[in-house]
Amino acid sequence: MTIQTTIQKEDSMIVQKEMIAGHFEKLAKAGETGKKVVYTFVPGNLNELIRAFDMLPVHPEVNALQSGMRKLSGGYIQEAEKSGHSEDVCAYVKSDLGMLKKGNVGPTGLPLPEPDLLLLSYTGCFTFLKWFELLKAEYGCRVVMLHIPYQAEGKITQEMRDYVTRQIEEVVVPALEEVSGKKLDRGRLEDMLASSARAEELLVDIWNSAKNKPSPIDAYFGGVFYIGPIFTAFRGLPECEDYYRMLKAEVDDRIARKQGPVTPDGEMSQQKYRIVVEGPPNWTSFRDFWKIFADEGVVMVASTYTKVGGLYESGFRHDPKRPLESLGEYCLGCYTNHSLPARVKILQDYIEDFDADGFLINSIKSCNSFSAGQLLMMREVEKRTGRAGGFIETDLVDPRYFSAANIRNRLESYFQMIDARRAGA
Amino acid sequence: MESCYAGIDLGSTTTKAVILDSHERVLGRGITNSRSNYELACQIAREEAEIDARFVVLSHYLERTGSIRQHREALMAHLSSYYSLAHYLRQLEALREECLGARARWRCSEDDAGKICEAVVFIFEAMEKEAPGEFQPEKLSKTDFFRDLASSAYMRLAEQVSIKRSIPFGRLIGLFDGAILQVENRSFAGDFESYLELARLKTLEEPRFAPYGDEISAAVAATVGVPFNVINTVGTGYGRLTLPFAKQQIRSEILCHGLGAHFMFPKTRTVLDIGGQDTKAIQIDEKGIVTAFQMNDRCAAGCGRYLGYIADEMNMGVHQLGPMAMQSKKTVRINSTCTVFAGAELRERLALGERREDILAGLHRAIILRAMSLLARSGGVSDEFTFTGGVARNEAATSALKKLIFENYGDMTINISHDSIYTGAIGAALFAKRDPRGVMADLEISKLKTKKKAPREIAGAAGA
DSSP: OHHHHHHHHHHHHHHHHHHHHHHHHHHHTHHHHTOOEEEEOSTTOOHHHHHHTTOEEEOHHHHHHHHHHTTOHHHHHHHHHHTTOOTTSOHHHHHHHHHHHTTOBOTTSSBOOOOSEEEEOOOSSHHHHHHHHHHHHHHOOEEEEOOOOOBTTSSOOHHHHHHHHHHIIIIIHHHHHHHHTOOOOHHHHHHHHHHHHHHHHHHHHHHHGGGSSSOSSOTTTTHHHHTHHHHTTTTTSHHHHHHHHHHHHHHHHHHHTTOOOEETTEEOOOOOEEEEEESOOOSTTHHHHHHHHHHTTEEEEEESGGGSSOOOTTSOOOOTTSHHHHHHHHHHTSGGGBOHHHHHHHHHHHHHHTTOSEEEEEEETTOHHHHTTHHHHHHHHHHHHOOEEEEEEEOSSOGGGOOHHHHHHHHHHHHHHHHHHHHTO | OOEEEEEEEEOSSEEEEEEEETTSOEEEEEEEEOTTOHHHHHHHHHHHHHHHHHHHHHHHHHHHOGGGGGGHHHHHHHHHHHHHHHHHHHHHHHHHHHHHHGGGGOOSOHHHHHHHHHHHHHHHHHHHHHHHHHTOTTSOOSOSOHHHHHHHHHHHHHHHHHHHHTOOHHHHHHHHHHHHHHHHTSOOGGGHHHHHHHHHHHHHTSTTTGGGHHHHHHHHHHHHTOOOEEEEEEEESTTGGGSOOOGGGBOOHHHHHHHHHHHHSTTOOEEEEEOSSOEEEEEEOTTSOEEEEEEOOSOOTTSHHHHHHHHHHTTOOHHHHHHHHTTOSSOOOOOOOSHHHHHHHHHHHHHTTOOHHHHHHHHHHHHHHHHHHHHHHHTOOOSSEEEESGGGGOHHHHHHHHHHHHHHHOSOOEEEOTTGGGHHHHHHHHHHHHSOOBOOGGGOOOSOOOOOOOHHHHHHHTTO
């Protein structure tokens, strides 16, 4: 029985790995097959549209995080710094540029193709904009940038929706048609959007499973794998839906068995703390970082980073009946495009809905999109929920900014603080 | 002896131990340099705390002895000073042996080696003669550390000797640097009884105590062998993970400082602790439970080590920085947030003709400004505010802090205790009491070592 369960748990991971490997193989052969390549970013990506044109997406920040996990980003960053990028520039950018300078070999060891188009669908991160300017200088290819208004009022208005939809209609679609040499097949796009909505529904169920005690998932360390297919090259494709069906079955099975998530050291037996996390993880020491939490019996029940591509729990779904408008809404809805008060409310809701003991902010040195205002958010969330807030600082993929001893030290204090508050003495 | 509880704070610079009795009263405190050997530092601090506790027991004994009760305070001051003197002289003797013992490795002619030996012997003889002046009963010791006391005396004397005898100053300093590490890595508490015996003899030389000779001797004899039943120990601080503490016997320094500050000043709501490499801003509730905290990240500029570095740069002892900065007439602005760059800034200011005391005042203000930023990040400062850690002993730092707290948060009660360096260890001991789970055999020093040294030998060295 145990063996069967173990195999079942790993199935979705194996499938995802195969999906990713297959995609990178296609990218490596793009030159031979004549497939056009679009570089784009995860937040608010227009994957269905790109795929409707039979084009292949590349996500530079995903490559950077994979380089971080494979311990290559340090060298890439140094390479980028040699060409003049300052120590304070986003580590994702430097890792990507360093990788490019060192031959542009992707995370699976296969060469990455050059872009035929740079498509920026979220301009809330100013760094993205500059990143593509740099890539344009390297590749000299066409660039399309969508202007995405910030949700300053904490909501998406019809004007904002119309403004972005018009840009997709009038600028993005013509550019994709031109680069791919194909007309947009609206029927195909709608089918993909319907598939996306089904996968999104499944993912919401998976996130909500963390309301169980014990939680069958770790919504942060495990969650970053769960968002792989839907936030990158696969949303809208049948294999993406299949992946989430399989994952949900695994999670349901764990709920039935009252089992916790599988950590790097095996299944978590005791869940002492239920924590909500704000901010991306550190990738260069991902396993060690996770282990610090797993060793303490911490399960992450909700996280904002895993909503970086888009929030589905608020009800948003890609909609085949409003194809371009729902794509535009998706661009507007990514997590970092929310105002600080809205982000505070998201954290507050997570803490309350998932009955968390506290929340932790992992503040990223080189990511202003995420980090600006986090201390203010922390205070406000503490005030509203009365739960303990913890604050640590690391970086995305710059190994120089991960000090395990210091982080462990702070986290131990944080967990003991929760214990003391529980004990009331 | 009734049950007691120990807390050990293994800081990056110093290791502190506190022993509490079952009524949560502080029985003893001990402190030593952490060096790189936490296990030894832990042992030495524990031994010192036990010795200190014995003095407390002795004091209680005298309190109950009617005939000498009115002299108790003066008597304890004498016993304690003479005890410290004997201990210091024993360490000095070991230091001299280490300095001279390295002769075989000196790369120089026999003649030169002879000259160096004579100089070293001269320096140590002078240090021994000066020692009683440092341990006067009516005088508070400037520092708890042998290194600080020995090095300032040695440096001063070595400078004079090197000029008079044409011996390179660096050569003499090199000998000291090598030897002090060896001496610091040894425990001298094994001679406890002989130091106390010397202290008793020296004290009885005082005419006012002489009539009570029998009572004093009886009190010393009764307390010297009192066993301490330490039933639980909790470790905290930077080095806690390097020791064989069980997980339930470890508490983070944040919690310990919070609880320790609450113990010392029950109305505390905000705690600032500046230690060797950590600055902690902690908010606590009315029970001493931590509600929020912030620690310095990535960089330890502005911590105690910063002062150590600056002291080295200025060729001074770290305990001399505060008093000198207090002489300042104006504050020189030091902008650097990096310890090493602050050193560069310091040299530049000196070259520009600024006075050392004014520059030092600026450096102390720079440290506190960094702490203020951390306090703001942790949620600000609430009344009452308690300042702890080694840096809280530095009067220039506390003066800058009081000023900046007033400017930023208004008038409030600021608590600073001379014993604030023990805050974390007190918190750890309180946790030990609240969660007693058994004795830590490896660290339990229920009996001091019995190695004895003849009192007269020490007395002779003291030039008494």
